[in-house]
Amino acid sequence: MLQYIFFEHPFFAATGLLYGAATAAYAAAWRSTRAAVGRLGTAFLAVGVALNVWLVVGRWIEAGREPFKSLFESLVFLALCLGALYVVLERLYRTRVFGLPAAVMLFGCMAYALAKWDAEIVKLPPALQSPWFMPHVMVYFVGYAALAFAAGVAVVQLLASRFPSVRRLTAMRAGTMLTGQALDLDQITYDVVRFGFVLLTLGLLIGSVWAKSAWGDFWVWDPKENWSLVTWLIYGAYLHLRKVKGWRGDRAAWLQIVGFAVVMFTYLGMGMLPTAEDSAHVYTGQ
């Protein structure tokens, strides 16, 4: 299979390898004090994202439609959203500490996409030919990417409260990181979740407008709809709990991780539900 991927789909292979290399470099940056190591991670990741853009655009051209139809296509697009968002946030927060969780997730997306490889590009069925399809998926996936990043920060936060070495990484100047300041992990998670929450809200709205124009009902309590609502409600609860005493720090981080687990279940787990047979939303093997 790998030989086939390298020969027939070299850009896919290169993107996956670059994300793998970024994972290694960012992991090394957690230990090393040499600035070049962290910079290498950023470089690998940025080039990976550039190739990832091409993967999505190329697929778009080849398929003659938005490349979000199959699970494989959506994973590649999710990787792009997460990678691009990460690059922006690395600049914004001036730290490479989160490079490791981000790169691990990016590599994971590509590895899973490889496992769910599309034998063939499928056509867009009538139900998906809607002007709402593209904004719906894009908004949700950028939102998912933000929540994935926030989950990564939450993991670092939990590690930092257990391991002094990690705490030092986030609390003081480490040569490979951009920042010289201590990071307020709680606040970063919160900021990114708020961004993601706006997109979840928008995605839910667009989805419901689309459902109305395709099926005649804006809400049918379909499993995927329900779980999107559940994610929205859980992050809503997180945002409100932030203002309740005792709900910052580790507790907030755990809640954030639970929220992200629900996001992942909404994205990938629908097939496991007993109600899935009635759903119009479940990704089929195609």
Added chain:
Amino acid sequence: MNPSTSPAAAVPASAPNAAAAAAAPKARPASASSEVTRIALLVGGVVLAGSAAQLFVAPGPWALVASALLAGVAVFALGFIVSGKLRQTLIGFRFVAVLLVALAVAAILGTLILQGKPEALYRQRYGAVGDLIVALRLDDIFHSVWFGGLIALFAASAASSAILRWPVNARTAGFFVCHLGLLTSLGGAALSSTLSVKGRVDLHAGGQSADAVAVTRAASGERAVPLGFDLRLDRFDVVRYDAEYRVGYYAPRRVAAGDRIQERWGLKASFDPDLARHRLPGGDGFRIKAIYPDFAIRPRPAAAGAGEPALEVVLEGRSQWLFPGGRIDGAGGRVAVLFDRVLPAAPAVPTAVLVSAAEGKVVVRAPGGESAAPLAAGLELAGGLVRLEDVIPSASREAEYTTRSEEWRNPVVLLEVKEDGRAREALLSAREGGAVRLARGGALVFERREDEVKAYRSEVTATAGGATRKAVVTVNEPFSFGGWTFYQANYDPKDPTYSGFEAVKDPGVSWVFLGFALICVGVAWMFYVGPRLRGGGIKRSPAPTGA
């Protein structure tokens, strides 16, 4: 991180957040635990009371909306009349969070338990638990009284907290807009679930028009509702994607089927029919050496004088090349075709087709008499029994692959497969099937992809009084007229004139969407506009309160 040392706690007291200040009930000792008790009583009480009420009221749109409305107004009013503590609980962040989680749990239950199925199915699937599900009416969670109760708390809380923060200012506008949106959406949803009507309209192209909807869902229980106008189907088309040809690589997979192991073949990779060299998942390689869209095998043409004439004859659907002296006979010996340089002698068959290459002439001898025609490709003879397909004035006896035209009528590819450095060739036809089996286990086939459906397209005309309107309805492009919206919903492969529509009348949906839009704007304002108005550009939330 300890919240008391977080920068969030360092929001300057000189820039107080009015909303947050109001949100924070005065911190009293031990208020947290008594608040938790009150929350548990409220949420638990509503669910229990709702479940109890459910024993007397069946779930349904009216049960849901009436319970939400009554309980909502009651809780809201009690919050303002009876006790300040109740109100403080109601608008507290902790309560909101618990409520949102409770709603999430209800939504999750609705995906774990099949909804709206016949009662017998639950018994059959879940046994004794199934009886419990039916008794508690968990088969219709989203129309149940207890779910209505949760919505009631939600609405009462949203309304109370907004009212307590009155008046609006630029900084709190996001919060108000968001809450107004929540209430607007809920109101719209209530209208929608009680007043919307959904039904079917079945039409035939050029057939009778419809003036009523066969109702499939309405809170009122009506069976048929007049449209108030006539709807006619002028034309219905199933539009398909263009056919495509692909080289598919299939590989077997062993799957357990009962106690036996079965081999199931699945498509693993697929290639455009191009001339590039390709690698297969198994590690082998192939390339297409030639593509023949309209495949034929025919004698290789030769220079004039160097070869001999050749004629392709199709007799009873069978095609054959004849060289001088050649002959082809039909089944039962009733017809024969003879080809030679000069006109051949007629054999003893009822119908004889005699072709002379040198004279360029065809003679047909039949019981009815004799006729002659100049020799040409495409000639139909003996009442369509015989067809002269192709003529080559000078051909060698060697055959070659060729294409009759550039149209994809009978596509065939010539593959070169490379396994472990050894190459071999194979011819694959999309029409006739066949596969190249690879030593390592896979197989290559050349196949036509089904022309998948691209669109279901109905042209309709609505007539009300003297006014008419024409429209095209497709999936995702409904047609609205006279308060109804028609959705392309059905077709019948056996009856190409039939098209089925879903007809919906929903007075609540615009309110739902308006509410959603307000929530989006409100939340974005809360996060990105409001904080900037406070002065500093830092997006810091107020410190946690004791609430």
